[in-house]
Amino acid sequence: MKILIVEDEQSLADDLVTYLASEGNICEPAYDYFTAEDKLAAFHYDIVLLDINLPDGNGLQLLHQMREHEPPPGVLIISARDSLDDKLKGLDLGADDYLTKPFHLAEVNARVKALGRRRLFGGKTEIRYHEISIDPESGTARVNEQQPELTRKEFALLQYFVTNQNRVMTKEAIAEHLWGDYMEMAGNFDFIYTHIKNLRRKLTDAGANDYIRTVYGMGYKWSDE
Amino acid sequence: MKLLRKTIGYQLLLTTLFFVLAGFALFRMINGIENEEVDENLTAMQMNIELQLKKGMTVSDAPPLLILHRLESPLTKESMRIQTVRLPDPIEGDKESYRQLTSRTTINGIPYEIIIRSLLVENRDMVIAISSSIGLVLLLLLAALLLMNYFMSKRLWAPFYHTLGHLKQFRLSGSKQPQPSGTDILEFRELENAITELTNKVRSDYQALKSFTENASHEIQTPLAIILSKLEMLLQSKDLSPEQSKLVQSAYRNARRLSQTNRSMVTLTRIENRQFNQNQSLKVSNILDELLEQLEDFITSKKLTVKKTYAAEAVWHIDPDLAHILLSNLLGNAVRHNIEGGNIQIQLEEHKLQISNSGKTPSLPAEKMFDRFQTGSETGNTGLGLAIVKEIGAVTGMTVNYDYTDNNHILTVLF
Numbered sequence: 001m002k003i004l005i006v007e008d009e010q011s012l013a014d015d016l017v018t019y020l021a022s023e024g025n026i027c028e029p030a031y032d033y034f035t036a037e038d039k040l041a042a043f044h045y046d047i048v049l050l051d052i053n054l055p056d057g058n059g060l061q062l063l064h065q066m067r068e069h070e071p072p073p074g075v076l077i078i079s080a081r082d083s084l085d086d087k088l089k090g091l092d093l094g095a096d097d098y099l100t101k102p103f104h105l106a107e108v109n110a111r112v113k114a115l116g117r118r119r120l121f122g123g124k125t126e127i128r129y130h131e132i133s134i135d136p137e138s139g140t141a142r143v144n145e146q147q148p149e150l151t152r153k154e155f156a157l158l159q160y161f162v163t164n165q166n167r168v169m170t171k172e173a174i175a176e177h178l179w180g181d182y183m184e185m186a187g188n189f190d191f192i193y194t195h196i197k198n199l200r201r202k203l204t205d206a207g208a209n210d211y212i213r214t215v216y217g218m219g220y221k222w223s224d225e
Numbered sequence: 226m227k228l229l230r231k232t233i234g235y236q237l238l239l240t241t242l243f244f245v246l247a248g249f250a251l252f253r254m255i256n257g258i259e260n261e262e263v264d265e266n267l268t269a270m271q272m273n274i275e276l277q278l279k280k281g282m283t284v285s286d287a288p289p290l291l292i293l294h295r296l297e298s299p300l301t302k303e304s305m306r307i308q309t310v311r312l313p314d315p316i317e318g319d320k321e322s323y324r325q326l327t328s329r330t331t332i333n334g335i336p337y338e339i340i341i342r343s344l345l346v347e348n349r350d351m352v353i354a355i356s357s358s359i360g361l362v363l364l365l366l367l368a369a370l371l372l373m374n375y376f377m378s379k380r381l382w383a384p385f386y387h388t389l390g391h392l393k394q395f396r397l398s399g400s401k402q403p404q405p406s407g408t409d410i411l412e413f414r415e416l417e418n419a420i421t422e423l424t425n426k427v428r429s430d431y432q433a434l435k436s437f438t439e440n441a442s443h444e445i446q447t448p449l450a451i452i453l454s455k456l457e458m459l460l461q462s463k464d465l466s467p468e469q470s471k472l473v474q475s476a477y478r479n480a481r482r483l484s485q486t487n488r489s490m491v492t493l494t495r496i497e498n499r500q501f502n503q504n505q506s507l508k509v510s511n512i513l514d515e516l517l518e519q520l521e522d523f524i525t526s527k528k529l530t531v532k533k534t535y536a537a538e539a540v541w542h543i544d545p546d547l548a549h550i551l552l553s554n555l556l557g558n559a560v561r562h563n564i565e566g567g568n569i570q571i572q573l574e575e576h577k578l579q580i581s582n583s584g585k586t587p588s589l590p591a592e593k594m595f596d597r598f599q600t601g602s603e604t605g606n607t608g609l610g611l612a613i614v615k616e617i618g619a620v621t622g623m624t625v626n627y628d629y630t631d632n633n634h635i636l637t638v639l640f
Contacts (some may be wrong), residue, residue, distance in 0.1 A: 009447055015454040080446040102450035102484050105457050153522065168460045172481055182519045184485060185557030187606075191526035216467070217474055218460060 001046040001116045003027045006036040006062065007078065008054050016049060019105045020112060033057030040065055045073045047115055049108070050095070052079040052086055060086075063093040074115040078103065104173035106164040113163050129162045130224065132208055143206035153178055154199045161212065161222035170219040196220060229378045236370055240363065248359045252351060260324065263343045264307050267326040270341050271305075278332045289315065289323070289342055296329070296336040304329045309345065322347060384408035388417050395424060397431050435494060442491045449484045456480065482607075489609035492550065493597075496616045501544035509539040509573060512548055516556050523560050530568040537575040541640065543621055551617045554610045555580050555636055561606075562634060581635040594627045 003025050007013035013029040021027045028045075030036035033054040040048075040062065048066065052059040059077070066072050075095040079086060087098045096118075097111050117125050117136065127134040134141045139155050141148065150158065160177050161169070171189040178195075179186070200212050213221045274284050274293075286293055289312055305328040311320045322345040329338050384406040391403035403421055408414055456477040459465075465473065495501065517524070517531060524531060541548055559569045559582035567583035593599050595615040600608035611627075614636075618625040624639040 009451060012447070012451045012454060015451070015458055018458070019454075080443055080450070101446050102453045105454050170457070170460065170477065172477075173457075179519070179522065182523075182553070182557075185520065185553065185561055186523045187561035191522055194526055195522075216470070218470060 001025045001112075001120070002044070003047045003049065003112065004030060004036070004039055004043075004045040004073070005049045006030045006033075006054070006059060007049065007051045008032060009051075015105065016108065019109060023109060023113075025112075033059070033062070036062055037065065040069075044069060046119060047074045047076065047112055049112070050075055050077050052077060052090065060090060060093055063090070063095060067094050071119070074119040076108070076111055076115060078108070104170070104176060106160070106167065106169055106173045107177055110160055110163045110177065127159070127162055129165065129211075130209070132158075132162070132203070134159055134162060143203060143208040146206040148202040148206040150199070150202060153195055154202065157195055157199055158203075161220070165222045166225075168215050168218055168221050172219075174219065229374055233371060233374055236374075237367060240366065240370075244359050244363045248355050251359075252355050255351060255355075256348070259346060260309075263324040263345065264326075267307065267324060267341050267343055271326055271328050271339060274339055274341070275328075275330065275332055278337065281333070290344075291342070292340040294338040294340075296338055298336070300329055300331050300336045303331065310342075312342075321345075381410070384410060384413040384417070388413070388420060392420065397427065400428075435498060438490065439494050439498075442487050442494065445487050446484070449480060449487065452480045453477070453484065486607040486609065489607045489613065493609060493613055493616055496547070496550075496613065496620060499620055501547045501620075503544050503546075504542055505545055507541050507543060507545060507548055509541055509548075509552075509578060510535045512552050513556070513571060513573070516549075516553050519553075520556060520560055524569075527560065527563055528566045529560065529563055531571070532568065533571040533573070535573045537573065539573055539575055539578065539640070541621075547617050547621065551614055551638075554614050555638070558582075558610060558636070559634070576640055578638040578640070579635060581633045583632055584634045586632075587629055587634065591627050591629060595625070 003020055005013050005016050005020075005027060007016065007029065008031055010029070010031055013031060017027040017029050028039065030039055033056045036054070036059075037057075039045075048062075050059045050062060059079075063075065066075065072094065074097075075090075076097045076099060077087075077090045077095045078099045078101060079090075080101045090098055096115055099108065099111060114136070125136075127136065131144050132141060134155075136159060139152065141150055141155060141158055156178055157174065160174065171192050172183075175183040175186070175189055175192055178192075196212060200210055204210050209224070211222050211224055213223055215221050270291075274291075277284050284291075284293055305326070307324065307326050310323050310325045312323055313319070314321045323342040324345055326341045327338065328341075329336070331337070387406040387408075388403065394401070395403075403417070403424065405417060405421075406413070408417070456473055459473050460470075460477070513533070517533075556569075559580050562584045563569065563582050564584060569580070569582045572579040572581075587594070589599055595611045597612040598608040599611075600606045614625055617623070618638070622640075626637045626639075628635045628637070
């Protein structure tokens with residue numbers, strides 16, 4: 001997918017470029033409103049990551065311009081302002097999703113991929129990982145021809161792992177993806193272990209290899225190495 | 226003591242003093258005038274009598290007012306003396322004051338002693354008369370003063386009470402400006418102006434402070450996002466030693482904590498600024514149920530038993546986000562500060578919500594529970610959760626109380 005990253009913090013923009021590019025995307029950064037406007041006029045992008053607060057303009061203005069494209073790109077707003085107003089305004093103006101800084105790169109990646117699937121294939125794509133295939137639309141997973149009974153959380157966990165394969169996923173990133181802001185109420189991350197244990201058991205019972213690696217102290221990693 | 230009573234007290238003291246002095250002066254003056262008049266009369270009479278004696282006419286005695294003696298021995302020198310004497314009254318028997326003129330003179334070769342007297346007004350009677358009339362005037366004056374002060378103070382002090390009322394109602398976070406009372410009294414107008422100026426200054430300082438907090442929080446958010454993403458990138462490198470990994474891990478955790486604290490501060494500021502104002506009527510039980518569902522994983526992992534009793538349907542007229550923040554903080558605390566295998570009890574009544582949970586003895590005194598950045602011995606908290614709860618209570622008019630009894634933390638919300 002072709003992704004434009006509109007973010008005035010160069011350092012952050014570059015991290016996003018690196019992370020998303022390593023997933024096989026073509027990424028371009030735009031560090032200000034002017035450049036973003038220019039690039040949007042000249043090229044077509046599948047997805048735009050949009051920061052609202054730009055030094056030379058309001059990112060929401062760019063949404064108008066993007067809507068003139070056919071088909072319009074998927075827009076994920078990333079903003080430091082966690083104001084409901086901005087969120088509603090952004091979604092109203094045609095943005096698809098909204099993420100507040102600070103965010104986990106894995107979370108951005110998951111959202112971008114979900115957005116890409118919805119945009120390009122109407123959500124009807126299976127995600128395959130060796131013997132495991134995941135259907136995001138129906139929320140089911142198959143191992144070869146077997147279908148393990150996964151809870152909603154376990155399914156989300158599996159999809160998040162596969163989306164961010166070969167990367168160390170911190171417990172925090174996993175917890176935030178699954179429980180959102182409620183995660184802060186848990187106090188600790190012990191409960192994640194239960195969910196991971198269950199997912200691991202259900203997948204191996206259905207005949208899959210165990211791809212979940214524990215990274216000591218930090219979190220987990222989905223890998224076939 | 227009211228200013229009015231104090232003023233009247235001083236006025237009373239001073240007026241009384243003046244009236245006593247005036248009475249004394251009056252007495253002296255009247256006394257002097259009377260003596261002078263009487264003396265003139267006495268002298269005139271004496272001259273009259275002497276004239277009659279000279280003409281050889283007989284002058285008959287009229288004691289005690291007129292006594293005429295013929296002296297035995299001739300006078301060596303003539304004399305005349307006027308004095309005040311007290312003599313017994315032949316009729317009434319008590320003593321009376323007289324002005325007495327005693328004259329020794331020789332008329333037609335015969336030495337005479339002429340004593341002429343005139344009755345004087347009794348000093349005692351005069352004192353009584355003067356003091357009673359002055360007393361009456363004083364009394365009337367005081368009554369008039371009191372009455373005047375009472376009505377005047379109501380009228381004159383009205384702008385003062387107006388200003389005082391505004392001061393009492395003053396809220397730092399409010400926007401109500403004191404209305405000028407339109408008084409033409411310079412002092413009160415100056416007071417009013419000074420207060421208006423002061424409140425404006427205080428408010429603008431407060432606003433500046435608030436917007437500083439808000440801006441600072443926003444400014445912190447972006448660098449934090451960068452730090453976190455850098456740390457996440459660092460974590461991905463394959464050649465991290467366990468030592469290095471530990472360092473990154475610690476930096477990552479703490480950056481996250483800072484970010485959480487920052488977000489809570491932004492929330493707190495926004496509540497204080499009353500930016501949550503999309504009020505709706507919400508059923509409390511619905512929000513509670515929804516939250517319990519969201520928290521289910523945490524409740525199960527701690528093996529907690531939840532018992533909820535909805536005795537009545539409580540409805541809040543509140544911003545949905547605020548209700549959500551309030552209840553999720555309370556329920557979140559009940560889960561987080563619980564013990565393994567503990568319990569949570571939720572009791573909802575028409576005007577009261579009580580959430581109690583089993584837990585260790587708090588390391589904080591109950592009155593400090595709602596203070597900012599009070600985290601007790603536990604780490605990893607922002608220490609802002611209950612401060613946010615308290616602030617929501619303050620802006621929505623609910624009362625939140627904390628108590629610890631029988632190993633239970635009890636939070637009560639009255640609405």
